[in-house]
Amino acid sequence: MYNSSSLRSLEQERHQMRLAAPVVSGYLLRKEARDRGTSSRQTTGNPVMVCRDPVVQNALYTGNIEAVTEVFSRGYPSDLIIQPQGGDMRWAANGKVRGLWSLTYEQESTTPLHITAGRGFSECLRHLLLRGARVDLTPGGTTALHEACEECQPDCVRLLLQYGANANATNEDGQMPLHMCTELDSLECAKHLLAFGALINGQSLDENDTPLHVAARHGLPDHVELYLCHGAALNLQNDEGNTPLNAACSQPQDCASLERYSRICHMLVSAGADIQISDADKQMPLHMACKNANPDVVDLLLENNAGAFVNEMDYGGDAPLHNILKVVAYKTEHEPERIVQALLNYGSIRVWPGALPKVLKYCCSSPRTIEVLLNAYDRLKITDAWVEAVPPDIFQKHREFYESLFALTQTPRSLQHLARHRLRTFLEGRLHRVIPRLGLPTFLKNYIMLAFRDYMH
Structure with missing residues (x-):
């Protein structure tokens, strides 16, 4: 005053x-x-x-x-x-001590x-x-x-x-x-x-980001819609090789923001964004969506022909399936099992059987992910290493499922499962196109497509 x-x-x-x-x-x-x-x-x-x-x-x-x-x-x-x-x-550092906060x-x-x-x-x-x-x-x-x-x-x-x-x-x-x-x-x-004349495709000097890159990265669907209406370029790449679609897929997402990023990706793909452009590390949008465990975006990309690239590897040698399995333990609320299921139904490579105990150890907190992954094999060689891979607290929390899994040590897979596996092997890479056209009962169609039952048989 x-x-x-x-x-x-x-x-x-x-x-x-x-x-x-x-x-x-x-x-x-x-x-x-x-x-x-x-x-x-x-x-x-x-x-x-x-x-x-x-x-x-x-x-x-x-x-x-x-x-x-x-x-x-x-x-x-x-x-x-x-x-x-x-x-x-x-x-700050001085001659007497290594450093201190001042x-x-x-x-x-x-x-x-x-x-x-x-x-x-x-x-x-x-x-x-x-x-x-x-x-x-x-x-x-x-x-x-x-x-x-x-x-x-x-x-x-x-x-x-x-x-x-x-x-x-x-x-x-x-x-x-x-x-x-x-x-x-x-x-x-x-x-x-x-x-007032702002450049819709103006690029930042340091990163070469356009406003559409920024809006996609920050999960702003209304901004994306606005920029698209003003003629924003869909496939311009920034200094990291990311298009706006790549930027949206690569941004870490919590559960609350999954829907916003899904809306953005749907808008970009519908407007003609190229889903095959990879960044400087040869990561395509599908790699990134799997890494951030957004099942709706993974479904969108696979349905729009990313299924043809479901086994593409980045410079680190990781395919999309590797990316989702690496984050299952941290993304259980994101329904990672849906992503594993979709990838397998589009012809993804499977995990080498000798590595399954290691996968079980890191993904056991999501039994549905384990279920859909293991149902892609006709037989399982379960050993003590499998049992030891599941911590006691996780076993107790999902006791019914893991008891059904470990019971397969002495029991072969059911005839029903073996028939499913044979059909899936025959239709490898074509399941998503063929099965919907066969006119099968819903239960049988879902079973072939690895629907979750929360137990192994």
């Missing part, structure tokens, strides 16, 4: 600041921003002044429109550089425009713009427009654009404002940017 002495102090400073930084009208500043072109790093114009006054900073950071109006009035420059100080723990202070340059835009103080922002604040200043390496997009402030984004902000400015990391729209709540920001 202000008292009489602080206000008098501010008045005394204003006269000096008028001499050092005369105000340029809002019209001329907007014209200057348009004339500068696409570079956001140009800060030509009147010299700026550094402000460390806590009174001014308090007005900006709290969005106090009355105080901001009072401070930035009649000649007080709105292009101040604000340098707030904040404590930060850093690792509290140091870092100065971060910003402007009144950045502060108000990033916090959604649109009335304060409007006043600063009317006072002639230069809309594309980048003292800290980023524009106020980048800040507003990153913080999901659509009203401030629109206001900045109306006052001439460069919709294609790049920050110090080579990203345009559209690249900063990484949250679900940033959709309106993206719409404003596109309405």
Whole structure:
């Protein structure tokens, strides 16, 4: 808050600041921003002044429109550089000890425009713009427009654009404002940017990501739909060789986000995304979807001819089946058994029988995955190593299933299973096309396609 002495102090400073930084009208500043072109790093114009006054900073950071109006009035420059100080723990080394954590202070340059835009103080922002604040200043390496997009402030984004902000400015990391729209709540920001000429296929300087890459990677289906409607390129590859589809498939996903990423992949594939493009490590979208255990995406890719590449190996020698088996223990809630089932039904290679005890050890927390995997063999040579591979707590939790499995030590597989195995061997790689056309009863069709029964027979 202000008292009489602080206000008098501010008045005394204003006269000096008028001499050092005369105000340029809002019209001329907007014209200057348009004339500068696409570079956001140009800060030509009147010299700026550094402000460390806590009174001014308090007005900006709290969005106090009355105080901001009072401070930035009649000649007080709105292009101040604000340098707030904040404590930060850093690792420091000296000659006596290897290192220690110490509290140091870092100065971060910003402007009144950045502060108000990033916090959604649109009335304060409007006043600063009317006072002639230069809309594309980048003292800290980023524009106020980048800040507003990153913080999901659509009203401030629109206001900045109306006052001439460069919709294609790049920050110090080579990203345009559209690249900063990484949250679900940033959709309106993206719409404003596109309405003011943001490049739909503009690529970041460091990674060569397009906005579609960013939206796909961050699981933003509404953004993806918006960008596709504006003509986003589907198959552009970034520096890692990823297309937007690859980016969506390769992003780690928790259970809550599986559906969003599935929607994105369906939109991209429906729009014509190439499912066969691999990244720099020769990983196709199917490899990535298996690694992140998204069963709906795996089904989508297999149905759209990725089945032809179900046994493709990446540079590490891993096929899609290897990728899903590696993560089963950490992705049991993702229904990894559905992925193993789909891969096998599309002709995936099987695990070498000698490696089955090791697979059992790492995947035993998902008995359905074990069930569908083992049902791809006509016979099983179960030994003590199999029993020892299942921890007692897992055995007790899934006792009925593992008792049925270990009972096969002395019992051959059923005739029904052997007939299924013979038919599957005959139709290897064609099961997904042939079985649905045979007109079989649903139960029998599901059985042939390795439906889960939660016990071995």
